[in-house]
Amino acid sequence: MTEQDIFALNRHWPYRLHVLATLVSQTVATLYADRFSITIPEWRIIAVLGGLDEDEALSGTAISALTAIDRVQVSRAMARLLDADLIVRGTGQTDRRTARVSLTPKGRTVYQQIVPLARAFEAQLMTALAPAERETLDRLVSRLQAQAEAIAALPKEEIAALIGTD
């Protein structure tokens, strides 16, 4: 077996992306859990609700799309947030199947406290890169994300054909 035939896991992009994202998520998750007793999915829901005007609200489906959390998990995270009195939910006026979810005053307070924390953590992480490098990373990661979405959207047989192993 020659040198280049050995598979180096730590040079493999799916692995590297997972290790980095997991380390970042876990560090942030610990911060949020310690200070606000909320999980990452709960934080993401608060984050999208916090951007709304006072009279606005989102449905579960909209929250799912905006947070990349699936419907079932949104439903469960919302149950916890309701229990903690951080969100309220009403019923859609025209379509009574849809929920109208928004932050309570208590939820808004958490939002206002957690956003500076999220930004400060991100700033600390990104000190590793110069501003121009951050823009480069932004561009490259956006293209990778688009490619990953394109591959994931294919039927399984087409993925198999694409990677030439069927």
Next chain:
Amino acid sequence: MTEQDIFALNRHWPYRLHVLATLVSQTVATLYADRFSITIPEWRIIAVLGGLDEDEALSGTAISALTAIDRVQVSRAMARLLDADLIVRGTGQTDRRTARVSLTPKGRTVYQQIVPLARAFEAQLMTALAPAERETLDRLVSRLQAQAEAIAALPKEEIAALIGTD
């Protein structure tokens, strides 16, 4: 609330990294599950064992370090791999606490089949970037990884001090 005070989740690096890594992992996980009935942690263990010479072996602790999977999860993934007859484990000769884990012939066959699949998938993903851009991404992500590790290694109080919110 002015425009820039609104927190945009989809511009937040911890979120972006997580979404990308998760999408990639899930797509790959489905491929591996369909063809080899193995999970991502199992694949990673096979990947590091596959790089060994015939007479070499790794301990559980070494596997844990090389795969970024914690001891407990390594133990459980190894139990599944033993059950599937993909690995064997002996006992260290000098230190009988340590395991000596290596691939079975069947495990080596899986390794030889799955590595081209992993490489082909990665190649498809990385078609989004030109070779020079891949090198740039490599460099930037390595620096981010180092910074994330540096932050995660700090005691909680120091992280709090670092992000100036205590």
Next chain:
DNA sequence: TATTGTTATACTCTATAACTATA
């Protein structure tokens, strides 16, 4: 019939602690 959302099930991940065997 299709969609919104909840509930059920099952498996994996993650973290912690307790435990054993050995050093």
Next chain:
DNA sequence: TATAGTTATAGAGTATAACAATA
């Protein structure tokens, strides 16, 4: 006492399916 590894427990993530209410 410390380390390698396993087992137990519990909370959270993930995927699927079934279901109720509504459209």
